Amino acid sequence: MRTTSILLAAILIFCFQAVLVCQPSAMPLPTFLGTVKGSDGKVLSIESDDGNTMQFTCTRKTEFLDGKKRIKATDLQPGEYVSVEAKLAPDRSMDAVIVHREKRPDA
DSSP: OHHHHHHHHHHHHHHHHHHHHHSOOOSOOOEEEEEEEEEOSSEEEEEOTTSOEEEEEEEEEEEEEETTEEOOGGGOOTTOEEEEEEEEOTTSOEEEEEEEEEOOTTO
16 A cells, blocks of 8 residues: 555656646746847847847747737848847757847937
8 A cells, every 4th residue: 555655656757747747837037138230140249228249040940929919030121220039049049939029219
């Protein structure tokens, strides 16, 4: 009986861990705001309001949006204001997940 209880507990722990690993993260992605400095289709550079330049890798999964409308990466021009939702890549760079064309807060 004791062996059965231990085995059942081990199976429940394993199943619980498997569920946690398979669940997408509920944490929101960090969002960065700035002005487009340049984009070559693979890397998007923006300058934040405090003057820091940030680079984001654009993958085939990166979405580019103007409101709810999808746009192409090439539709973004230097000088446009954007928000970038990004995640940390395995190589410690930042991958752009969603890039939104935004209106400037002072406009």
